[in-house]
Structures are given as C-alpha cells and as structure tokens.
Amino acid sequence: MFATYDEAMQSLEQVDIVDICLPTYLHKTYVMKAADDGKHVICEKPIARHLDDAKEMIEYCKARNVRLFIGQVLRFFPEYREAKRQLDQGAIGTPAIVRTTRASAFPQASNHWYADFEKSGGVILDMIVHDFDFLRWCFGEVERVYAKGMLGRGFYALDYALVTLRFASGVIAHVEGSWAHDSFRMKFEIAGKTGILDYDSARDQPLVAVSRGPKSEFGGVAVPESPLKRNPYFVELQHFLSCIEQNAEPLVTAGDAYEALRIALAAIDSIRTGQPVTLR
Amino acid sequence: MKVGIISFAHMHAYSYAHALKRIAGVELAGIADDNEERGRKYADVFGTVYVGNYEELLKLDIDAVVVTSENAKHREHVVAAAKAGKHVLCEKPLATTVKDGQEMIDACRENGVLLQTAFPVRFHPAVIRAKQLIGEGKIGRVLAIKGTNHGQNPGGWFVDPALSGGGAVFDHTVHVVDLMRWFMSSEVKEVYAEADNLISDTPIDDCGILSLEFENGVFATLDCSWSRNKTFPTWGDVTMEIVGTAGTISLDAFNQKINLYSDEKGHKYQYWGDDMDEGLVADFIGSVRSGKKEAFITGEDGLRAVEVALAAYQAAEQHAPVMIRS
Numbered sequence: 001m002f003a004t005y006d007e008a009m010q011s012l013e014q015v016d017i018v019d020i021c022l023p024t025y026l027h028k029t030y031v032m033k034a035a036d037d038g039k040h041v042i043c044e045k046p047i048a049r050h051l052d053d054a055k056e057m058i059e060y061c062k063a064r065n066v067r068l069f070i071g072q073v074l075r076f077f078p079e080y081r082e083a084k085r086q087l088d089q090g091a092i093g094t095p096a097i098v099r100t101t102r103a104s105a106f107p108q109a110s111n112h113w114y115a116d117f118e119k120s121g122g123v124i125l126d127m128i129v130h131d132f133d134f135l136r137w138c139f140g141e142v143e144r145v146y147a148k149g150m151l152g153r154g155f156y157a158l159d160y161a162l163v164t165l166r167f168a169s170g171v172i173a174h175v176e177g178s179w180a181h182d183s184f185r186m187k188f189e190i191a192g193k194t195g196i197l198d199y200d201s202a203r204d205q206p207l208v209a210v211s212r213g214p215k216s217e218f219g220g221v222a223v224p225e226s227p228l229k230r231n232p233y234f235v236e237l238q239h240f241l242s243c244i245e246q247n248a249e250p251l252v253t254a255g256d257a258y259e260a261l262r263i264a265l266a267a268i269d270s271i272r273t274g275q276p277v278t279l280r
Numbered sequence: 281m282k283v284g285i286i287s288f289a290h291m292h293a294y295s296y297a298h299a300l301k302r303i304a305g306v307e308l309a310g311i312a313d314d315n316e317e318r319g320r321k322y323a324d325v326f327g328t329v330y331v332g333n334y335e336e337l338l339k340l341d342i343d344a345v346v347v348t349s350e351n352a353k354h355r356e357h358v359v360a361a362a363k364a365g366k367h368v369l370c371e372k373p374l375a376t377t378v379k380d381g382q383e384m385i386d387a388c389r390e391n392g393v394l395l396q397t398a399f400p401v402r403f404h405p406a407v408i409r410a411k412q413l414i415g416e417g418k419i420g421r422v423l424a425i426k427g428t429n430h431g432q433n434p435g436g437w438f439v440d441p442a443l444s445g446g447g448a449v450f451d452h453t454v455h456v457v458d459l460m461r462w463f464m465s466s467e468v469k470e471v472y473a474e475a476d477n478l479i480s481d482t483p484i485d486d487c488g489i490l491s492l493e494f495e496n497g498v499f500a501t502l503d504c505s506w507s508r509n510k511t512f513p514t515w516g517d518v519t520m521e522i523v524g525t526a527g528t529i530s531l532d533a534f535n536q537k538i539n540l541y542s543d544e545k546g547h548k549y550q551y552w553g554d555d556m557d558e559g560l561v562a563d564f565i566g567s568v569r570s571g572k573k574e575a576f577i578t579g580e581d582g583l584r585a586v587e588v589a590l591a592a593y594q595a596a597e598q599h600a601p602v603m604i605r606s
Contacts, residue, residue, distance in 0.1 A: 096478035097487040097505050099428075144599065146472050148491050148499035150423065160424050160523050162501040164474050164489045172474045174489045174503055176426055180523045191487075191507035193479050274493075276472065276599055 070257035092192030374582030376445030397582030403559025420526030
C-alpha cells in the first residue's frame with residue numbers, strides 16, 4: 001500500500017493500468033497524471049463533475065495514446081444485460097414507458113464528500129447516472145429532460161430526485177434516485193407494446209442471511225446477496241483488460257460516459273431552472 | 281332511502297350498485313341508460329327497473345343518484361339531478377372541462393343537494409393508514425411523493441376523447457392527485473408532463489408522467505399510464521412512495537393478494553383486501569341520511585384534480601410547466 005499516487009508510481013516496477021476510484025471531483029487530476037505517465041486508465045463513474053472536464057480527459061488520453069474506460073458498470077450487471085437482450089429480441093415489442101429506481105441510505109465517505117454537492121453532484125450524478133447510461137444504451141439518445149429534486153429545498157441528510165427523460169424514439173422514462181432510504185434497492189420496469197419486463201432487487205433475491213443477536217455489526221440485520229461466479233465489477237475489469245490487449249472497442253466507451261454525464265447535468269439544470277432541458 | 285343510477289357506461293356502476301344493494305334501508309329504485317340493452321341488462325342483474333332516459337329517472341321519488349355516464353355527459357346529468365333536488369355521487373373525473381365542473385358544483389349548491397366525487401381510494405384501509413402515519417409525524421415532514429396509478433387500456437368510449445375528455449392522463453391522474461391533496465391539505469401549484477400515445481393503436485394518450493409542485497413545497501411525480509397488458513397478473517395499481525425528513529412510507533394499496541397460477545388464466549393476483557367502493561357508497565349514503573351540508577369528498581375536490589389533468593395536457597403540448605395557481 002502506498003500513501004500517494006506518486007509514491008506508487010516510483011516504487012512499482014511495472015504499471016500498465018491505473019484504476020481510479022477517487023471521489024468524482026478528483027477524477028480529472030488523476031486521469032491526467034496517469035495519462036502523463038503513459039498508463040491506460042480505468043476510472044470510476046461518473047466520468048467527471050463537469051462536462052468540460054470530461055471532454056478534456058477524453059481528449060487528453062487520446063492525445064497521449066492511452067485508453068480511457070469509465071466504470072458505468074450497470075452494462076455488466078446480468079439483470080440489466082438480460083433486459084437489454086430481451087429488448088433487442090423484441091420480447092416486449094416497441095418499448096413505450098420505463099420506470100427505474102436506485103435507492104440507498106446517504107453514503108458515508110471520507111470528508112463527507114458525497115454531502116458536498118459541488119464535489120459529488122448528489123444523488124443524480126452519483127447514483128442515477130448509472131440508469132441514464134443503461135437507458136441510453138437501450139433506447140438511444142435523450143431529447144428532453146425534466147427533473148425535480150431536493151436541491152435548493154434546504155439541507156437534510158438525504159437527497160431525492162425524480163427525473164423524466166423523453167427519448168428521440170418517443171420512449172418516456174421515469175428515473176428515481178434516492179439517498180433517503182435505509183437500504184440499497186434497484187428496480188426497473190419496461191412496458192412495451194406487447195409485453196412488460198420488470199426487476200426488483202428487494203424482491204428477486206436468491207439469498208438472505210440474518211444473524212440473531214443484538215443489533216450490532218450484522219446482528220439482527222438481514223444481509224441480502226446475489227452471488228455470481230463472476231461479479232459484475234470483475235466482468236467489467238476483465239472486459240476492459242481484454243479491450244486493451246486486443247485494441248477493441250469496449251461495451252461502454254468514455255463517450256457513452258460523457259453522454260450519461262450530460263443527461264445528469266441536464267437534470268440538475270432542470271431542477272435549478274424549473275424548466276425542461278432539451279439535449280438535441 | 282331510494283337511489284337511482286344514471287348510466288352503466290362506466291364499469292364502476294356495477295360495484296356501486298352492488299354496494300347500494302348491501303346497505304340496509306337503501307333501495308335501488310331504478311336505472312336510466314341511453315343504451316337500452318345495457319340498462320335493461322343491469323336492471324335485471326340488480327332486480328330493479330329500467331326507466332329509459334335520465335329525465336324519467338329524475339321524475340321518480342328518489343333521494344339521490346349515482347352518475348356513472350361517460351365523462352362528457354356528467355355535466356348534463358348532474359345539473360339535471362341537482363335541479364330535480366337529488367343528491368349526487370358522480371364518477372371521476374368530475375367533468376371534462378373546468379367550466380362544466382364549476383357549473384355542476386354551482387347547480388348542486390343552488391339546489392341544496394350534495395355533490396360527492398367518487399374517489400373510492402380514500403376508503404382503502406392502507407391509504408387511510410398512510411394518511412394517519414403522516415399525520416402522526418412518523419416520517420417527519422413530507423418532502424416528496426412518487427405516485428403511480430397504472431391500468432389497462434379500457435377501450436370503448438374511454439379512448440374517444442369526445443366522450444372521455446382524454447386518455448390515460450385524464451383517467452388516471454385524478455385518483456392519486458386527490459390522495460396527495462388529501463394527505464397534505466395542499467394544492468398543486470405547477471404541473472409538467474410528458475404524455476403520448478405509445479402503446480395502443482388507437483390514437484389517444486396511453487402513457488404519461490406528471491411532475492407536480494405543491495404549494496407546501498413538496499414535489500411529486502405521477503405515472504398515470506395504461507401500461508398493464510393482458511398478461512400482467514393484475515389490472516393495475518395505486519402506489520405512493522412518500523419521502524419525509526424522518527422516514528419513508530411505501531404504499532401499494534392493492535398488494536393484499538394471493539398469487540394464482542392457472543393453466544387457463546396464467547398468473548393472476550387474487551385481491552383479498554377490503555372493498556373500497558363499498559366504503560365510498562356507504563359514506564355518501566350516510567352523508568345524505570344525516571343531512572350533511574357538505575360531502576366528505578366534494579365537487580371542488582373533483583374539480584381540483586381535473587385541473588391538474590388538464591394542465592398536464594397543456595404542459596405536454598408546450599414542453600413547459602404550467603402554473604395552476606401562483
């Protein structure tokens with residue numbers, strides 16, 4: 001373990017890839033540092049806090065001939081992949097109206113950086129940027145964004161946002177993001193002309209463990225798991241590595257991450273102005 | 281007490297008639313319907329008389345009427361009933377225009393009869409409990425509500441705007457908007473909506489997401505889509521996710537069910553919860569009997585919800601939020 005990036009770089013014999021899991025507002029600095037060192041970069045989502053930063057990061061890596069991958073990991077979650085596969089097979093006909101949920105308790109982290117909107121972008125940029133990427137993967141480009149959220153309504157130790165997306169294809173999507181609930185949950189429902197797909201992580205659980213005893217540690221708390229031979233984060237990293245080795249296009253590009261960020265920032269803009277934001 | 285029903289165009293007439301039959305001392309005195317075949321059929325089913333048109337029904341010695349005609353005919357039927365001195369329980373949405381709704385309210389007031397809007401969900405025990413929990417401060421101050429009222433496309437006159445006033449947005453906005461208003465005693469200030477015809481081949485709005493801003497600073501969304509297909513295990517839902525400063529409430533009113541897996545019918549939810557239509561009708565009859573000056577759910581309650589649905593259409597058209605009141 002090293003205290004700093006520089007210490008690691010000086011001490012290690014060979015580094016091919018740098019995986020950046022820093023808070024959002026630090027992504028740009030360290031992506032550019034790694035690119036300067038000629039390392040390929042895998043960076044946590046969202047790509048950046050601001051659009052111009054994201055653009056600069058993409059161009060910077062390109063100019064230095066290093067690959068840049070953004071961990072929009074939802075595309076590697078089997079439940080979401082299966083939904084996409086069903087859609088592509090026409091299982092529900094032309095998609096029409098979609099609902100997604102991503103909810104958890106308010107995240108705790110060093111220096112409470114999540115609670116600083118200027119650093120994290122709140123629940124919209126940190127949580128439902130996942131759903132924006134997934135929805136764009138499934139339904140194409142977003143035409144219009146309208147959103148309501150806690151931003152500007154006074155400070156509570158929670159965040160909550162309800163976003164409506166209108167796609168160029170006509171699809172309407174409602175995206176719920178919450179840091180106001182007590183446990184993690186994700187859901188989707190996709191209604192099409194001839195069928196419906198739905199998933200709810202709180203309902204569709206293969207394993208729940210509960211320890212009896214006092215409510216400390218894990219005692220008295222149900223711990224749900226959805227074990228897989230290879231978890232989605234592993235699959236994602238493996239995919240990015242093979243893209244580097246084979247010089248192939250990834251399932252989700254930095255450009256896709258840029259577009260997901262654009263949707264998220266449009267939602268934040270819409271909350272601030274009270275008006276819909278047109279993206280195209 | 282004698283009660284008549286004007287039209288079985290809306291399928292809720294069936295359960296309201298059942299509810300009337302179950303109340304001691306209440307007689308279903310007759311059915312009027314501009315569709316004679318339908319009128320005679322239900323007169324038979326409920327052991328009452330088919331009287332022909334509504335003017336004939338209003339000549340009878342009855343105390344009250346249930347108006348379950350097509351939405352666009354509510355005004356004509358309610359105003360006539362009011363002028364004949366009959367108390368009215370009117371199916372939702374109250375009217376297809378604000379002007380019609382106001383005329384109905386005024387006519388009932390001038391003639392000293394009750395006008396109750398049929399929002400039966402207010403009588404669902406889980407809904408009543410949610411209101412109670414909010415009132416007790418269990419989740420602190422309400423900050424936001426995410427609502428749904430999904431359903432199947434009912435077809436028939438519901439998809440003819442001349443008779444219905446609109447599609448899913450008109451049909452399914454009013455219930456949950458009424459619940460939100462009732463829970464918070466606050467009015468909707470501003471409405472935004474995305475709505476379209478995306479599922480059915482009949483050109484009428486069947487998908488919609490409304491975003492609402494309330495006078496008390498609470499924001500909300502409402503999915504009013506007819507997005508339940510025929511293989512979905514149930515007709516639809518009424519749900520509300522209510523986020524407060526100190527907790528959350530997840531309401532899924534009709535999630536009192538057992539699962540049926542049938543080789544003939546497929547997978548179905550079999551509801552075993554209480555019958556809210558019975559509560560609605562019993563409340564209306566109780567108000568008439570006790571000579572109340574105002575119904576529990578007023579014509580104004582019905583009209584406020586209609587205003588929101590009409591504003592949603594305007595917002596969807598303009599791609600801009602619409603102010604209802606400043």
